[in-house]
Amino acid sequence: MALNSGRLVHIDALRGIAAFAVVLFHLVGGMRAYVASPTAIGLLPAFGYSGVFLFFVISGFCIHLRWTKRKVAGDSDPAINFGAFWKRRWNRLYPAYLATLGLYSAWKYFQGELIAGWFSLYDLISHFLMLHNLDGRTVYSFNGVLWTLAIEEQLYLLYFALLAIRKRFGWITTLAVCFGMRFVWFALCYVVRPYHDLPFNEGAFASWWIWALGALAVESYYGLTKLPGWTSSLFLAISSLLIAGSLNFGMFALENNYFARTAVLFEPLFWGFGFFVLINRVMQREGKRNSPLIQGAAFVGLFSYSLYLTHEFVLSIGTFPALLLIALSLMFAYLFFLMFERPFLPNGNSGPIPQNAVAGEA
Numbered sequence: 001m002a003l004n005s006g007r008l009v010h011i012d013a014l015r016g017i018a019a020f021a022v023v024l025f026h027l028v029g030g031m032r033a034y035v036a037s038p039t040a041i042g043l044l045p046a047f048g049y050s051g052v053f054l055f056f057v058i059s060g061f062c063i064h065l066r067w068t069k070r071k072v073a074g075d076s077d078p079a080i081n082f083g084a085f086w087k088r089r090w091n092r093l094y095p096a097y098l099a100t101l102g103l104y105s106a107w108k109y110f111q112g113e114l115i116a117g118w119f120s121l122y123d124l125i126s127h128f129l130m131l132h133n134l135d136g137r138t139v140y141s142f143n144g145v146l147w148t149l150a151i152e153e154q155l156y157l158l159y160f161a162l163l164a165i166r167k168r169f170g171w172i173t174t175l176a177v178c179f180g181m182r183f184v185w186f187a188l189c190y191v192v193r194p195y196h197d198l199p200f201n202e203g204a205f206a207s208w209w210i211w212a213l214g215a216l217a218v219e220s221y222y223g224l225t226k227l228p229g230w231t232s233s234l235f236l237a238i239s240s241l242l243i244a245g246s247l248n249f250g251m252f253a254l255e256n257n258y259f260a261r262t263a264v265l266f267e268p269l270f271w272g273f274g275f276f277v278l279i280n281r282v283m284q285r286e287g288k289r290n291s292p293l294i295q296g297a298a299f300v301g302l303f304s305y306s307l308y309l310t311h312e313f314v315l316s317i318g319t320f321p322a323l324l325l326i327a328l329s330l331m332f333a334y335l336f337f338l339m340f341e342r343p344f345l346p347n348g349n350s351g352p353i354p355q356n357a358v359a360g361e362a
Contacts, residue, residue, distance in 0.1 A: 009290055009298045010282045015058055016300030018051035019307045023329055025049045026144065026315055027322060035252040047245050052148055053271035055308075056207050057279060059152060060214025061221075063159055072222050080163065089156055091344050093305075097149060099340040100309040101127055104142045107313060130154070133204075136197030143312045147202045154204035155211050162212055171216055171225060178209040186265065201268060210272030217276055221283045232280035240274030300330070303337035310336050 025048025028034065034046035070078040105124070108114040123138045132138040133150035140147065166174045185205035189198045200206055219225040230236055247263040247270065254260075290298075300307065311329040320328070 007298075008283075008286060009294065010286050011058060011061065011279075012299075012301030013290075013294045013297035014054060014279065014282070014301070015304040016297040016302075018054040018058070019304035019311075020297075020300060021045075021048035021051035021054075022145065022308060023048070023311045023315075023326065025051070026312055027325060031248055031252045035249075047248065050241075050244065050248075050271050050275075052145075053207075053210055053268055054275045055148065056151075056155075056210045057214040057217070057272060057275045059155065060211040060216075061218045061279065062214075063156065064163075064215035064218050067163065068218050068222050068224055072224055077167075080160070082160070085156075089153070093149065093152070095344045096306060096309060096336070096340040097146075098128075099336070100146070101142065103310070103313060107316075108142070133199060133202040136199050139199050139202050145308055145312065147199075151202070151204045151207055155208065158204060158208055158211075159215075162208075162215065166215075171219075175209065175212055175216070178212040181205045181208055182269075201264065207268065207272070210268065210276075213272055213276035214279070217279050217283070220280060221286075227280065231277055232284060233277060234281050237274050237277035237281060240270045240277065244268075244270035244274060303334050303341070306337040306341055307333035309333075 024045035028042050028045040028048075030049065031046045034042050067078045067080060101124070105114060114120060119137075123132070123141050126132040126135065126138050127142060127146065130150040130153040132141070133147040133154075162174060162178065165177055182205060185203050186200055189200045189203070192198050216225065216227075220227045220231070244267050247267040250256075251260045251263045251267075307329065310333050314329040314332050315325055
């Protein structure tokens with residue numbers, strides 16, 4: 001399947017890298033496992049969960065792409081039709097998502113972990129409605145990544161609020177509101193904790209600012225908004241990502257509850273900001289000749305959603321060498337993509353995959 005020359009190759013490549021990083025993270029067992037048994041080869045995969053925050057920035061970039069392109073083309077006030085927007089979101093996300101729920105339900109039943117009862121029904125319904133990230137009992141009950149899909153759906157709803165604030169007050173106010181809502185959400189989670197386990201970082205408001213940075217990045221790429229030069233500084237991107245990684249490492253390596261609580265509050269912000277700056281930097285090379293590594297990552301980016309959804313299933317089926325598990329995860333994800341993603345994309349199986357279908361354009 002050839003890459004369409006009209007696509008944003010670097011966005012596809014970053015999607016592929018993000019999904020692959022999450023696969024490696026679950027393969028090695030994450031930072032907790034690394035701290036317990038450190039190895040040189042396991043350090044970078046232990047940070048692989050940060051691919052989630054890269055996905056959030058890319059998602060904001062892609063969802064705001066349609067509005068930005070219309071604005072640049074001369075539409076003074078582009079309108080986003082609510083019904084059409086959600087129809088595209090349903091077609092893009094739900095067929096593969098529902099297939100994933102079916103796959104994991106069958107696997108849990110086969111493993112004897114799915115017990116019939118009211119809670120199982122509640123759990124399944126909350127996953128279907130993508131509200132499972134609002135209850136600590138259901139947020140991770142099927143697998144370790146589906147909570148991010150709930151965040152995505154809720155961020156799509158928040159997009160209309162973000163767009164209204166951006167059009168009326170500009171980006172400084174918009175980012176301030178999105179940033180502040182993370183701390184409002186934290187306070188709400190703290191207040192209701194005695195009565196309900198409301199997860200903090202698994203909530204949409206906790207990642208709204210990160211997602212909004214992606215929307216700002218697409219406006220910068222198309223020249224609709226001019227950003228200062230430091231927002232594409234490779235040094236700044238690496239510095240922010242290193243701070244985030246240090247905070248994450250410290251949470252597991254240091255036995256200090258105060259440090260851990262502080263790190264949980266601020267670590268995702270450094271990941272999000274670092275990836276925002278990184279995207280600004282790499283998009284400066286869009287349209288130029290790409291290395292085989294970028295082309296390969298971009299190919300994985302085409303089916304990165306399926307890879308993200310299914311890799312935990314493949315990793316759980318047995319004990320095999322790491323390279324074999326990675327290869328099986330990629331092959332299974334590609335087949336899953338052909339079965340449950342590609343037929344529901346614009347053009348289906350009849351033509352090349354359009355950029356907006358895979359990159360997530362609204």
